[in-house]
Amino acid sequence: MAKGGYCVYCGKPIVKKSREHIIQNALGGLYESGDICCDECNHCVISKKIDAPFTKTFNPIISQIENFVKTNHKNSQPPCTGKAIYENHVYDVVIKNGKVVACPEISKKLKCDISKLNLEILAYDFPIENNSFKNGISKIAFNFALEKGIDFSLLSKGVEIQKNGEKVENILFKFPVMPFVALNPMDEYIELKTKMELYHNLILFSQRNMLWCYVDLFNTFQYYVLLSDEWDARESVLETYLQLLQKMDRTMPELYIRKPKHILTYAMFFQVEPCMDLQEFEKRVEVAIQKESLKKNMSDVISAKLGYDYFNIDKIKGLEKEDARSYLKNEMGFHLNSLLLYFDENDRLKDSTFRQVTCMGEDNHIVSYPLLIDKLARDGAIDICRYTYRKYGRINAFLAGIDKIRLKEDIKN
Ligand SMILES: [Zn+2]
Numbered sequence: 311m312a313k314g315g316y317c318v319y320c321g322k323p324i325v326k327k328s329r330e331h332i333i334q335n336a337l338g339g340l341y342e343s344g345d346i347c348c349d350e351c352n353h354c355v356i357s358k359k360i361d362a363p364f365t366k367t368f369n370p371i372i373s374q375i376e377n378f379v380k381t382n383h384k385n386s387q388p389p390c391t392g393k394a395i396y397e398n399h400v401y402d403v404v405i406k407n408g409k410v411v412a413c414p415e416i417s418k419k420l421k422c423d424i425s426k427l428n429l430e431i432l433a434y435d436f437p438i439e440n441n442s443f444k445n446g447i448s449k450i451a452f453n454f455a456l457e458k459g460i461d462f463s464l465l466s467k468g469v470e471i472q473k474n475g476e477k478v479e480n481i482l483f484k485f486p487v488m489p490f491v492a493l494n495p496m497d498e499y500i501e502l503k504t505k506m507e508l509y510h511n512l513i514l515f516s517q518r519n520m521l522w523c524y525v526d527l528f529n530t531f532q533y534y535v536l537l538s539d540e541w542d543a544r545e546s547v548l549e550t551y552l553q554l555l556q557k558m559d560r561t562m563p564e565l566y567i568r569k570p571k572h573i574l575t576y577a578m579f580f581q582v583e584p585c586m587d588l589q590e591f592e593k594r595v596e597v598a599i600q601k602e603s604l605k606k607n608m609s610d611v612i613s614a615k616l617g618y619d620y621f622n623i624d625k626i627k628g629l630e631k632e633d634a635r636s637y638l639k640n641e642m643g644f645h646l647n648s649l650l651l652y653f654d655e656n657d658r659l660k661d662s663t664f665r666q667v668t669c670m671g672e673d674n675h676i677v678s679y680p681l682l683i684d685k686l687a688r689d690g691a692i693d694i695c696r697y698t699y700r701k702y703g704r705i706n707a708f709l710a711g712i713d714k715i716r717l718k719e720d721i722k723n
Contacts, residue, residue, distance in 0.1 A: 317348035318462050319355065319471055320478045328352040332453045333510050334446070336365040336372070337527060338379040338555045340604060343457045355478050356449070364446025370434030371528055374408060374709040375508065377557040379604060392434040396427060405431060433706040436531075448483030451523035451535035454512050458549045460521070464538050490524065490532035491683055491697045494668050495641075496620070496648035502700055504615040506708040508555040511608060515666050516547045517678050524665045528555070530705045534680040550661055552608040562596050609659040616657055621645060647674040 315324055328349040333339030347356065370390045372378060389406040396416065404412035410429040417424060452465060468485035471478055492498045511526040521538040525531075565576055573591060577584035582594040621642070626634040647669045654660055668679045686692040 315345075317346075317351055318456065318469075319347050319351040319481060320473075320476070322348055324348045330356070330453065332457055332551075333450055333512075333527070333553075334361045334365050336361065336380070337368055337510070338372075338553075339510065340379065340553055341457075341551060343453065346453060346456055351478050351481075355481055359480055360442070360445050360449055363442035364449075367436055367443055367446075368528070370405070370436070371530075371705065371709065374434075375556065379555055379557055390434060393432045394429040395432050396429045400432065401429070403429065403431075405434065431710070433702070434709070436702065444487050445483050447487055447525050447527075447531075447533050448485045448535055450512070450525050450527075451485065451514075451537060452483060454514055454523055454549070454551065455521070455537055458514055458547070460514075460537070460547070464521070464540065467540075468537065486536040488534045488536075488680060488684055488687070489694050489698060490526075490534060490665070490679075491687075491692055491694050493670070493679070493682065493686075493692070494648040494651075495645045496652055497668070499620050500612065500615050502704065503619075504617065506704050507611070507615075508708075509606075509611065510551075510553050510555065512549075512551040513608070513665050514547060514549040516541050516543075516545065517666065517681075518543045521547070522666075522680055528705060530701045532701070534683070536680070548662060550608040552606050552611055554604045554606060554611075558602060558604070560599050560602075562592075562599060565592060565595065567591075608664070609661055612659040612664065613653070613657060616653065616659075620649065643674065644669070651676065 316322065317324055324345070324347070326349045327344040328347060328351075329342045329344055330346045330352055331339045332341040332343060370392065372380075373390075389404050389411060392403055392405050393400050394403040394405075394410050394413070395401075396413075401413050401415050403410045408431070410424060410431060413424050413429065416422075416427070416429075420427075448468070452469065455465060456462065468483060470482040470484055472480040472482070492501050507529060509526075509529050511524075511529070513524040515522055515524075519539055519541050520536060521541040523535045523537055525533050525535060565572075567573055567576070567588060570586065573584050573586070576582075576591075576595060580595050580598045582591075582598045585591050585594070625641075626637055629637060651667070651669055652660055652664055666679055667676045668682060669676050670682065683692070687694060
């Protein structure tokens with residue numbers, strides 16, 4: 311918690327409340343707090359020195375999302391870089407408003423106007439290996455912790471406030487930040503094999519003497535931030551936040567009500583009280599649709615991803631009996647254990663384990679997720695880039711509309 315009514319950065323009383331977004335406004339963050347910092351620190355330091363350089367990284371994504379929660383001003387989109395294909399060669403290019411506007415290599419070779427050529431965009435670059443990226447991710451974790459009541463004194467070690475006299479000139483976040491990598495079949499399934507869905511997700515949790523925040527932006531950029539290693543192990547904290555990023559279709563559907571039981575079905579679907587007065591019932595549904603929030607329960611969203619294809623039994627089809635048996639024992643054991651670790655008997659995601667722990671080894675014992683990733687990364691035993699690139703591949707396909715094409719074909723068939 312910020313010291314009741316005082317700015318965490320300059321320490322002055324907050325006279326004019328400043329709406330500070332937990333996840334940056336430009337990224338579609340809808341979650342605000344008025345108690346973290348003063349108007350001056352927010353506008354002169356946080357917005358300019360942390361948020362602006364950080365959110366620039368995501369321009370390629372934001373400009374391409376259909377029905378993004380914040381209005382896109384297509385004309386004002388700054389250019390970004392990426393890869394495009396031309397006559398079977400891949401080139402580094404500059405992209406603006408979804409079109410290739412420059413390609414130094416082709417220009418040099420062909421000496422012609424790039425816009426006349428038919429270059430197809432393959433992927434956008436996400437420049438994340440820099441300090442402003444780390445600062446931006448850390449700020450989200452820091453804000454979320456403060457908003458959820460964590461005392462500033464516990465977090466202050468990770469915040470360097472550079473002052474010139476009384477005035478705050480710059481803020482640097484020094485919390486250790488580490489990329490997430492899926493280390494069990496359930497996380498691989500959720501992250502890489504289910505339909506891409508755009509959301510931001512935060513999980514604040516304590517583990518022994520450590521306080522972590524898992525930050526997932528656009529369901530693509532996934533990190534752990536270590537907020538403190540002096541957490542009181544007798545206390546425990548668990549807070550989650552999940553928010554969708556595309557505007558909802560709020561048009562009222564035509565209700566097919568011919569029998570009383572149809573009312574019950576719709577009532578359950580829209581989560582409204584059923585009533586036999588049709589006009590009144592339609593009104594309730596309409597209100598529910600208008601009110602439906604982009605902020606969701608994390609368990610609802612992740613649970614909906616679990617499908618029958620999680621267990622891939624096709625794999626054992628061509629195997630010898632002994633091989634099939636050992637595959638079932640080893641692989642399926644791992645599959646089953648990670649299912650049981652994250653989902654309850656009703657196939658609902660358990661908030662208390664998701665992204666906090668994973669299982670490993672022959673006995674499938676449970677270990678801290680961030681600490682295991684840290685150890686494996688230090689030992690050179692995991693390839694973090696491989697997972698990250700697969701996540702980029704998914705969002706690039708999503709932005710290129712490959713998901714949409716597939717969906718249209720599904721409907722046709
Ligand atoms: Zn201030």
